[in-house]
Amino acid sequence: MEKIIVRGGKKLNGTVKVEGAKNAVLPVIAASLLASNGKSIIHDVPALSDVYTINEVLRYLNAEVKFENNTVYIDASRELTSEAPFEYVRKMRASVLVMGSLLARLGHARVALPGGCAIGTRPIDQHLKGFEAMGAIVQVGNGFIDAKVEGRLKGAKIYLDIPSVGATENIMMAATLAEGTTILENCAKEPEIVDLANYLNSMGANVVGAGTETIRIEGVDELHGAEHTIIPDRIEAGTFITAAAITGGNVLVQGAVPEHISALIAKLKEMGVEFVEEKDGLRVIAPEKLKAVDIKTMPYPGFPTDMQAQMMALLLTAEGTSMITETVFENRFMHVEEFRRMNANLKIDGRSVIVNGPADLQGAEVAATDLRAGAALVIAGLAADGITRVTELKHIDRGYVNFHGKLAALGADIERITVEETTQAPNTTSIAIN
Ligand SMILES: CC(=O)N[C@H]1[C@@H](OP(=O)(O)OP(=O)(O)OC[C@H]2O[C@@H](n3ccc(=O)[nH]c3=O)[C@H](O)[C@@H]2O)O[C@H](CO)[C@@H](O)[C@@H]1O
Ligand SMILES: C=C(OP(=O)(O)O)C(=O)O
Numbered sequence: 001m002e003k004i005i006v007r008g009g010k011k012l013n014g015t016v017k018v019e020g021a022k023n024a025v026l027p028v029i030a031a032s033l034l035a036s037n038g039k040s041i042i043h044d045v046p047a048l049s050d051v052y053t054i055n056e057v058l059r060y061l062n063a064e065v066k067f068e069n070n071t072v073y074i075d076a077s078r079e080l081t082s083e084a085p086f087e088y089v090r091k092m093r094a095s096v097l098v099m100g101s102l103l104a105r106l107g108h109a110r111v112a113l114p115g116g117c118a119i120g121t122r123p124i125d126q127h128l129k130g131f132e133a134m135g136a137i138v139q140v141g142n143g144f145i146d147a148k149v150e151g152r153l154k155g156a157k158i159y160l161d162i163p164s165v166g167a168t169e170n171i172m173m174a175a176t177l178a179e180g181t182t183i184l185e186n187c188a189k190e191p192e193i194v195d196l197a198n199y200l201n202s203m204g205a206n207v208v209g210a211g212t213e214t215i216r217i218e219g220v221d222e223l224h225g226a227e228h229t230i231i232p233d234r235i236e237a238g239t240f241i242t243a244a245a246i247t248g249g250n251v252l253v254q255g256a257v258p259e260h261i262s263a264l265i266a267k268l269k270e271m272g273v274e275f276v277e278e279k280d281g282l283r284v285i286a287p288e289k290l291k292a293v294d295i296k297t298m299p300y301p302g303f304p305t306d307m308q309a310q311m312m313a314l315l316l317t318a319e320g321t322s323m324i325t326e327t328v329f330e331n332r333f334m335h336v337e338e339f340r341r342m343n344a345n346l347k348i349d350g351r352s353v354i355v356n357g358p359a360d361l362q363g364a365e366v367a368a369t370d371l372r373a374g375a376a377l378v379i380a381g382l383a384a385d386g387i388t389r390v391t392e393l394k395h396i397d398r399g400y401v402n403f404h405g406k407l408a409a410l411g412a413d414i415e416r417i418t419v420e421e422t423t424q425a426p427n428t429t430s431i432a433i434n
Contacts, residue, residue: 001390001417001421002391002405002416002417002418002419003106003154003389003390003393003416003417003419004138004378004381004389004390004393004396004404004414004415004416005213005387005388005389005411005414005415005417006342006361006363006378006381006382006384006387006388006389006390006412006414007349007363007382007386007387007411007413007414007418008381008382008384008385008386008388009349009383009385010110010247010382010400010411010412010413011247011248011249011250011411011414012243012247012249012250012251012407012410012411012412013246013249013250013251013254013272013411014197014244014251014353014401014409014410014411015251015254015281016251016252016253016254016255017058017251017254017407018045018098018128018232018233018236018237018238018240018253018254018412019044019046019048019071019232019233019235019236019401020045020046020192020229020230020231020232020233021041021046021195021230021231021232021233021235022048022050022051022235022236022254022304022399023165023190023233023235024191024195024196024230024231024243025042025045025046025054025072025230025384025388026050026051026054026092026094026097027094027097027192027196027252028042028053028168028195028196028199028228028428029051029055029058029072029201030058030094030097030098030169030173030245031043031073031078031101031173031196031200032058032074032076032225033058033061033063033080033098033101033102033105034076034105034173034176034177034203034205035075035076035077035157035203035212035223036076036105036221036222036223036224037222037224037225037227038075038076038077038224038226039073039074039077039080039225040072040073040074040076040203040223040225040226040227040228041072041073041075041142041225041226041227041228041402042071042072042123042227042229042230042243043070043073043091043227043228043229043230044070044076044229044230044232045067045070045071045072045230046070046188046230046233046401047067047297047401048144048397048398048399048400049091049394049398050092050094050398050399051072051106051211052067053088053091053092053095053096053105054097055067055072055082056088056089057073057095057098058076058098058177058267059101060081060084060085060088061080061081061082061083061098062078062080062081063075063076063078063080063082063370063407064076064078064108065279066214070154074225075225076225077225077242078424080102080105080106081101082101082108082109082110083108083109083110083111084096084098084109084110084111084112084283085112086143088112089111089112089113089114090112090226091302092398093114093117094166095111095112095114096111096114096124096127096166096168097141097166097169097173098111099131099145099147099170099174100127100131100169100170100171100172100173101112101173102180103131103147103149103153103174104153104173104174104175104176104177104198105134105137106150107149107150107151107152107297108146108147108148108149109145109146109147110142110144110145110146110147110400111145112143112144112145112146113144115138116214117370118331118334118369118370118373119331119332119334119370120329120332120362121140121327121328121330121331122192124145124166124167124179124218125165125192126160126161126162126167127164127166127170127171128140128145128147128157129167130156130158130160130167130170130171130184131147131153131170131171131174132156132276133156133157133158134149134154134155134156134171134174134175134182134236135149135150135154135156136148136149136153137149137376139304139350139392141266141365143345144324145259146388147300149400151176151406152179152219153174153175153177153178153179153219154178154179154180154218154308155175155178155181155182155218155219156178156179156182156183157182157183157184157185158171158185158361159182159186159187159303160163160184160185160186160187160395161186162186162326163213163299163368164188164193164324165188165190165191165192165193166384167188168187168188168193169192169193169196170189170217171206172193172196172197172200172215172217172236173183173200173217174207174211175201175217176205176207176217176219176220176223177190177198177219177223177325178217178219178222179219180218180219181196181216181217181218181219182216182217182219183214183215183216184215184216184217185213186213187209187210187212187213187214187234188299188300189212189213189300189301190210190244190299190300190301191212191231191234191257191300192231193211193215195230195231195286196210196304196432197210197211197215198210198224198228198230198304200223202226202227202228203223203224203225203226204219204220204222204223204224204226205217205221205223206218206427208384209417212245214432215351216376216421218234218411219307220337222419229262232255232257232260233406234256234257235262235306235372235399236303236399236400237253237255237256237257237260237261237282238261238264238304238306238307238310239307239310239372239375239379239400240253240281240284240406240410241253241256241261241264241273241284241311242268242310242311242314243269243286243310243378243379243407244284244286244408244410245268245271245273245286245314246313246314246317246379246380246382246383246387247286247287247382247383248286248287248288249284250283250284250285250286251283251284251409251410252258252278252280252281252282252284253281253282253283254280254281254284254286255280255281256365258275258277263301263302263303263304264303264307264311265282265302266302267295267311268284269295271287271291271292271295271314272287272289272290272291272317273285273286273287273290274286274287274388289318289319290314290315290317290318290319290358291318291319291320292315292318292322292355292357293315293318293322294322294323294324294325295315295322295323295324295325296304296324296325296327296396297309297324297325297326297327297328297406298327298328299328305328305329305332306346306372307371307372308324308326308332308372309332309335309372309373309375309376310372310375310376311324312324312335312336312339312353312355312376313339313376313377313379313380313383314379315355315357316339316344316346316357316359316369317358317359317361317383318354318355318357318358319342319356319358319365320356320357321354321355321356322354322355322357323352323353323354324352324353325352325353326351326352326353327351330351333353333372334369334370334371335370335376335377336368336374337381338366338367338369338373339377340376341358341364341366341379342359342361342362342366342377342384342388342393343360343362343364343365344359344360344361344380345357345359351360356406360385361380361383361384361385362383362384362385362386363381363384363385363386363387363388363389364388364389364391365388365391365394366375366388366391367387367390367391367423368391368392368393368395368396369392369395370395370400371396371398371399371400372397373395374390374392374393374395374396375396375399375400375403377390377413378390378396378407378414379403382407382412382414393416
């Protein structure tokens, strides 16, 4: 078993560079399946376990995929198969993003039904509603979703009940090869949607309005491979910003795009954090003491749910009472129990958590319950008294490249170790190895 070991109390200083965005690269790789001729070359691809998984899905579907030096080369011009089995969807829900491309290109897609996960049930009804509106027959059974269309998909007017990121992306991909015009309303407006639209357009698609509430897609007959560079990861940038802030540090986050994290910056400024925009990134200068604030997660451009756990860690160290309200996922507070192990005073009240700060955080053994919770526990460890040991690192590896190494380079006392698992007789004292 691997653990991240943090000894708290060090201020972070220096420069950290963010990777390409996980949530942009996954749909972009899925969209590459739409290219019936030519190769795609995708730059600034982070070496994350999720990227390895989506690459495996594409290989299974018979595309040729090579990943080296942060570049992915994809040739999807061969005959593809249309089924993505459970072993991939189980590892990563975003595997479901291949559905729109397969359905549009092959007229058929069969993808294992994604289950719920630690942050909520996460249904995909809006994705399926979009495919049906474009003429697909969708059947769910035996753990699979099967979508079929006679001939081509047909452009349609589709209104999303929720501005779902994944549904916007899946429907947008499907609509690029549909006959006629698709108008998608109440779309997600995340920067990753804009990145996907830019990639699709460079493949020969005609997508207008990405980043606004309404996206219009004129279907074309075929798409080709294209070269594309992934946008910087705003959540990784935000994670390092909160890490700098919790330690009272001064850090340049290279590659951070301030417009992509304006809600986070606004809240941190209210807390007393200073920001300086520099040529190649954003400098974070933390105050001696942080002030409490309330936050509410919302779809973009609101406060991102993917920064909620890291923000909870930071607010634990702020003076006063804060309230965090989670409106995007119904169950994204699993980290509360872990923070309590570190002596945090947190009270869950429905979809809100009341944070009483400043906490006298103490190092403890804690488990990452999802990727952002994992990052947040490491961040809390940076400010805790004593040693924090974080387990279940597979979650962190889904979303962060060399997280502990980047923090260590900024001056954190942190390491990642492998601990031999021992089979223990009942009632014996546990032995800490390493
Ligand atoms: C790979 C990726 O990009 N993941 C991001 C994406 O996930 P993902 O695309 O799964 O998130 P969605 O925007 O679809 O989900 C938002 C909410 O809508 C609900 N919903 C969604 C689709 C649907 O058909 N029906 C439905 O009810 C979900 O359960 C959730 O409560 O956006 C989330 C919200 O910003 C982020 O936390 C994830 O990091
Ligand atoms: C929830 C997240 O990702 P995913 O949708 O891939 O589970 C995340 O990036 O915080």
